[in-house]
Amino acid sequence: MNDVKLAVLGSDGVGKSALIVRFLTRRFIGEYASSTECIYRKRLSVDGRQLNLELYDPCPQPCDGKTSLNEQMHWADGFVVVYDISDRSSFLTATAIVHLIRELHLGVTKRDVDSVVFLVGNKQDLCHMREVSREEGQRLAAENSCQFYELSAAEHYQEVALMFSKVVRNASLNGKSKDRRRPSGSKSMAKLINNVFGKRRKSV
Numbered sequence: 001m002n003d004v005k006l007a008v009l010g011s012d013g014v015g016k017s018a019l020i021v022r023f024l025t026r027r028f029i030g031e032y033a034s035s036t037e038c039i040y041r042k043r044l045s046v047d048g049r050q051l052n053l054e055l056y057d058p059c060p061q062p063c064d065g066k067t068s069l070n071e072q073m074h075w076a077d078g079f080v081v082v083y084d085i086s087d088r089s090s091f092l093t094a095t096a097i098v099h100l101i102r103e104l105h106l107g108v109t110k111r112d113v114d115s116v117v118f119l120v121g122n123k124q125d126l127c128h129m130r131e132v133s134r135e136e137g138q139r140l141a142a143e144n145s146c147q148f149y150e151l152s153a154a155e156h157y158q159e160v161a162l163m164f165s166k167v168v169r170n171a172s173l174n175g176k177s178k179d180r181r182r183p184s185g186s187k188s189m190a191k192l193i194n195n196v197f198g199k200r201r202k203s204v
């Protein structure tokens with residue numbers, strides 16, 4: 001059984017939890033408790049292989065630079081970097097995160113990094129409030145050899161599932177032995193359960 005570990009990164013409110021919950025449960029529930037970071041776990045089958053997937057959803061805070069990202073780089077096999085197409089500042093944060101990932105790729109080959117960093121412009125349903133063009137997202141992805149998706153956790157289950165399936169598949173193919181320390185403060189499925197049942201909570 002392979003383990004695949006993904007970190008879902010981006011600034012507050014871009015829809016990281018919404019994307020993860022959508023992928024894991026098919027549901028979009030509107031509000032997500034978000035005071036702590038956590039790790040969601042799921043067993044899934046990709047190309048006939050059983051995988052144990054762990055998805056890391058950090059607590060809401062600005063990306064605090066290289067130390068934290070370095071820790072996540074050590075832990076994760078792949079990255080989903082999310083911004084909100086209706087919020088330019090979130091795109092700037094995503095740009096900084098992508099650049100840090102490139103900078104800190106810690107000896108993995110270029111090809112490895114190329115296939116496991118996905119840039120996602122979320123909230124495509126808010127295109128009437130768009131502040132980041134699709135072309136800007138595509139350009140950032142191309143310049144940093146990331147895969148690019150624009151989608152909506154609110155409206156696009158199939159696209160969300162496809163995106164996660166692809167990054168999981170690529171990460172599982174690139175799986176390498178790593179220092180498997182968790183990002184500090186990691187939690188459990190409890191957050192997901194609370195989210196799905198709509199409870200607000202301060203901790204899990």
Ligand SMILES: Nc1nc2c(ncn2[C@@H]2O[C@H](COP(=O)(O)OP(=O)(O)OP(=O)(O)O)[C@@H](O)[C@H]2O)c(=O)[nH]1
Pocket residue numbers: 010011012013014015016017018019029030031032033034058059060061122123124125126151152153154155
């Ligand atoms: N219109 C729209 N709203 C969305 C979408 N995805 C998430 N949201 C909303 O955006 C808000 C923030 O979503 P979260 O999933 O909590 O975002 P997050 O990135 O996990 O935020 P933090 O936990 O604060 O880091 C919530 O009100 C969601 O309902 C989307 O695709 N479209």
